[in-house]
Each structure stands twice: as C-alpha cells, then as structure tokens.
Amino acid sequence: MQDEILSLQRISESLEPPEKTRDKLFELVKDYANSFLNNLETLPAYVQAEKIKIKTTKLQTAWSIEEILECLQTEVDKYGINPASPGHLGYIAGGGIFASALGDFLADVTNRFTGLTFASPNAVAIENQIINWTKELIGFPTEALGNLTSGGSMANLIAIITARDAHNIKASQVQKSVVYLSKQTHHSIQKALRIAGLDECVVRYIQVDSNYRINYNHLQSQINKDQKSGLKPFLIVASCGTTDTGAIDPLNTIGQLAKEKNIWYHIDAAYGGYFILCDKLKHKFRGIELADSIVMDPHKTLFMPYGSGLVIIRNGIKLFESFHYTANYLQDANTNIDNISPADLSPELTKHSRGLRMWLPLKLYGIEVFTAALSEKHLLAKYFYKKIQELGFEVGPPPDLSICIYRMKIDGGDDNLFNAQLVDAIQQDGRIFVSSTTIDDIFWIRIAIACFRTHLKTIDLYLNILNQKVIELTNT
Numbered sequence: 025m026q027d028e029i030l031s032l033q034r035i036s037e038s039l040e041p042p043e044k045t046r047d048k049l050f051e052l053v054k055d056y057a058n059s060f061l062n063n064l065e066t067l068p069a070y071v072q073a074e075k076i077k078i079k080t081t082k083l084q085t086a087w088s089i090e091e092i093l094e095c096l097q098t099e100v101d102k103y104g105i106n107p108a109s110p111g112h113l114g115y116i117a118g119g120g121i122f123a124s125a126l127g128d129f130l131a132d133v134t135n136r137f138t139g140l141t142f143a144s145p146n147a148v149a150i151e152n153q154i155i156n157w158t159k160e161l162i163g164f165p166t167e168a169l170g171n172l173t174s175g176g177s178m179a180n181l182i183a184i185i186t187a188r189d190a191h192n193i194k195a196s197q198v199q200k201s202v203v204y205l206s207k208q209t210h211h212s213i214q215k216a217l218r219i220a221g222l223d224e225c226v227v228r229y230i231q232v233d234s235n236y237r238i239n240y241n242h243l244q245s246q247i248n249k250d251q252k253s254g255l256k257p258f259l260i261v262a263s264c265g266t267t268d269t270g271a272i273d274p275l276n277t278i279g280q281l282a283k284e285k286n287i288w289y290h291i292d293a294a295y296g297g298y299f300i301l302c303d304k305l306k307h308k309f310r311g312i313e314l315a316d317s318i319v320m321d322p323h324k325t326l327f328m329p330y331g332s333g334l335v336i337i338r339n340g341i342k343l344f345e346s347f348h349y350t351a352n353y354l355q356d357a358n359t360n361i362d363n364i365s366p367a368d369l370s371p372e373l374t375k376h377s378r379g380l381r382m383w384l385p386l387k388l389y390g391i392e393v394f395t396a397a398l399s400e401k402h403l404l405a406k407y408f409y410k411k412i413q414e415l416g417f418e419v420g421p422p423p424d425l426s427i428c429i430y431r432m433k434i435d436g437g438d439d440n441l442f443n444a445q446l447v448d449a450i451q452q453d454g455r456i457f458v459s460s461t462t463i464d465d466i467f468w469i470r471i472a473i474a475c476f477r478t479h480l481k482t483i484d485l486y487l488n489i490l491n492q493k494v495i496e497l498t499n500t
C-alpha cells in the first residue's frame with residue numbers, strides 16, 4: 025500500500041510547483057495582464073461573438089500555460105462586452121481595479137476561510153471594517169450587522185428574507201401582505217420575493233414622477249387604502265439610483281412614512297450608494313439612515329471587480345435570526361450571538377476572504393481617491409447631458425448621479441426604430457458600448473458612467489461617434 029500511496033503522491037505533487045515554476049507561471053500571467061491593461065484604450069468595448077472554438081475543446085485535455093493564455097486572448101477576452109474598458113458605458117460596470125486582483129491573488133494563495141470567525145478572526149475583521157465603514161457612511165447605528173455578498177442580487181435576497189422573518193410572515197399570511205415597488209425597481213427584488221416564497225404577496229407598483237422617482241402621495245394613499253381593506257402593508261422598496269435613469273426616490277419622506285406605518289423599509293442602493301462619499305451629492309441621500317435594510321455594490325461604484333456586493337440590516341439581530349444555523353460538526357466554532365460569524369448572516373458557509381479584494385485597494389489608495397473618481401463620473405454625466413442636447417438629442421431628467429437617458433427625435437419617422445438602429449450602429453462600431461431601455465413604450469439610449477477608467481476623452485469620443493452615426497443613419 026505504501027508504494028501505491030507514494031506513487032500517487034508523485035503525480036499529485038504537480039499541484040504544488042516549486043518556486044522556479046511558480047515564477048515562470050507568474051511571469052507569463054503578469055505579461056498577459058500587462059498587455060491586456062496596456063491595450064485597454066485601443067481594444068474595443070464590444071465585439072460581437074463569432075464562432076467560439078472553446079466549445080469544441082475538451083476540459084480533460086491538459087494544456088500548457090501558453091496555450092491557456094492564448095485561449096484567453098483569442099477567445100475569452102476578445103468577444104462580447106469588455107467590462108474593464110473605459111468605453112463600457114452600457115450596464116453599470118465599475119471596471120475592476122488592479123489592486124483588487126492582487127487582493128484576490130493573496131486571498132486565494134492563503135485561502136483564508138471567512139465563513140466562521142473562529143477560523144480566521146482577522147480576515148473576518150477585514151470584512152467587518154468594510155461593513156462598519158459603510159454603516160458609518162449611511163448613518164446606521166452600531167447594532168447594525170452586514171455581510172459581504174457576491175453582488176447586489178444576493179444582497180437584496182438576504183434583505184428580503186430578513187424583512188419577511190422580521191415581520192413574521194408565514195405562508196398563511198403571504199396573500200394578505202403588501203409590497204410597494206415602482207416600475208423602476210430593479211428586477212432582482214421581484215426575483216428575491218419569488219425565491220423567498222413571497223410570490224403571492226400583493227405587489228403595488230407606485231406611480232413615478234417625471235424624474236422617475238416614487239410619487240410619495242400615491243404611495244401614502246395606497247398604503248392607507250390597503251390598511252383599510254384589511255391587507256398588511258409589509259415592505260417598501262426605494263431605489264437610491266435606479267438602473268434605468270439613476271433616479272433617487274424621496275428617501276426621507278418614504279422613510280418617515282414607513283416608520284409611522286411600521287413597514288419594513290428597504291433601500292436598494294446597489295448602484296447609487298457609494299456616491300454618498302461625494303460632499304456635493306450628500307444632500308441627495310437624506311433619509312438613507314432611516315432604512316431597515318440597505319444594499320450597496322462595491323463592484324459598481326467602488327470600481328471593484330465583479331463578485332463584490334454588500335447588505336446591511338439596521339437591527340442586526342434580525343439578520344442573525346434569519347440566517348444563523350449550527351451543526352454538530354461545527355461545535356468547535358462556537359458561533360452564537362456574542363461571537364457572530366459571516367455564515368450566521370448569509371446563506372453561505374465556506375467562503376473565500378472576500379474582503380481582501382476591497383480592503384487592500386481602500387487601504388492602499390485611501391478613500392479620497394475613490395471619492396474623487398465618483399465626483400468625476402458625476403460631472404462627466406452632467407457634461408454629457410449638456411453636450412448631447414447641443415447635438416440635438418432629447419433628454420430625460422438631469423442625472424442625479426452618473427446615468428442618463430436620451431434619444432434622437434426625427435421628423436415624421438419612427439423614433440423608437442431610429443434609436444434602436446442608432447444603438448445597433450454604435451455597438452457594431454464597438455469602440456464604445458452603450459445599452460438601451462424602454463420606459464412607457466419609449467425607446468431611450470442610456471449612458472451609465474461607472475468605470476473608473478472612463479474620463480473626459482472617452483465621453484468626447486462617444487459624442488463624436490454618436491454625431492457621426494446620426495449623420496450616417498439619416499443619410500441612408
């Protein structure tokens with residue numbers, strides 16, 4: 025038996041390359057990363073996928089590192105949207121700062137376990153620093169608790185489940201419970217409601233005003249009506265930065281109302297939340313401190329790579345009560361209310377050191393750099409909003425944060441069709457990627473400025489492309 029063990033060991037030892045081999049792997053990967061980053065300015069933001077060869081290869085066939093990197097370059101990192109590109113102005117992509125990748129690298133090498141505090145108290149402390157800092161930013165009390173998630177959808181799900189349990193909504197009460205959203209609420213909320221077993225709740229879509237913000241009066245009268253008819257208003261979701269237009273709902277008045285009516289108040293600030301760092305924008309966040317739960321996405325407006333979300337619950341015990349579980353085999357971990365672990369606050373157990381990818385860059389650069397980048401993005405959106413009107417475009421509301429919508433109106437033609445063709449032409453060109461949306465049957469082109477690499481010259485380039493494509497399309 026020993027012989028067999030040793031011979032298997034000799035094979036499995038290639039999983040632990042010696043330093044020289046590590047250096048070589050590292051060198052090649054480093055060159056790849058550098059070449060990717062150095063060429064970002066000239067690489068397209070979008071390339072329509074051609075036939076992807078990778079589908080015809082077999083995972084079981086081993087490749088050299090050179091072959092693997094070649095595949096990344098010619099296949100994976102070539103087609104589709106390039107979310108690292110400064111020209112990605114479509115969905116809300118932060119870009120993914122390099123220092124985060126170094127944090128991930130170290131997190132993976134050391135493989136700290138951050139599901140349980142006892143397993144790595146200081147890696148968990150790092151996560152808690154990010155959560156506590158965010159708590160302070162939004163004026164939450166110390167008893168608030170939070171969790172670093174894989175993204176905003178997961179964070180919204182955790183908040184909705186906590187709200188459900190805090191209001192003790194059992195299956196028999198679901199059909200009488202009322203949820204208040206607007207048509208601008210992100211669809212991950214509806215998804216979360218369904219996953220949380222709340223699909224049969226009464227959902228009220230509250231009207232929005234001309235800035236696509238929840239109409240407070242309609243919300244209030246709808247709640248009163250529902251209460252009178254014996255229904256149980258249970259949850260209001262406000263958006264702090266909607267995905268379509270970046271609108272911020274009237275957070276303060278909705279918060280007062282929710283409190284008065286004893287309704288759980290959730291704020292989805294996945295996109296908008298970290299703009300609170302900017303002094304000039306702070307006033308727009310008044311009332312955020314009234315939320316019972318809040319979601320922010322560091323992979324959006326803290327520019328971190330994908331896989332970085334965050335949820336905070338004001339009354340932290342409620343989060344613990346919804347997600348705490350224990351198992352005999354975990355008796356050594358001693359998790360309880362005085363020794364809370366991330367696994368007590370989330371559906372996850374085994375989890376990498378998710379905080380390092382955020383903590384390392386925040387420590388390395390300092391918060392001011394992030395604040396400046398956010399202020400820059402906001403001003404770029406205002407600049408764009410002005411310039412686009414000079415080019416003859418119709419615009420939606422002025423940008424609250426860094427998203428706006430616009431469209432070209434054409435005489436005697438189909439506006440929706442024309443703008444759809446315009447988006448298509450921009451995407452075909454590929455230097456800039458933008459996306460579109462439809463609100464009340466009107467087709468709008470969106471711009472979402474969230475990548476840290478997007479600067480004035482990117483916006484000027486996009487304005488030029490837009491102008492040129494409009495001319496081309498109107499001349500055909």
Ligand SMILES: *Cc1c(COP(=O)(O)O)cnc(C)c1O
Nearest residue numbers: 175176177210212267292294295
């Ligand atoms: C992006 C976004 C979400 C979803 O977050 P993911 O990180 O994509 O899962 C939820 N709400 C809002 C307002 C968003 O912008």
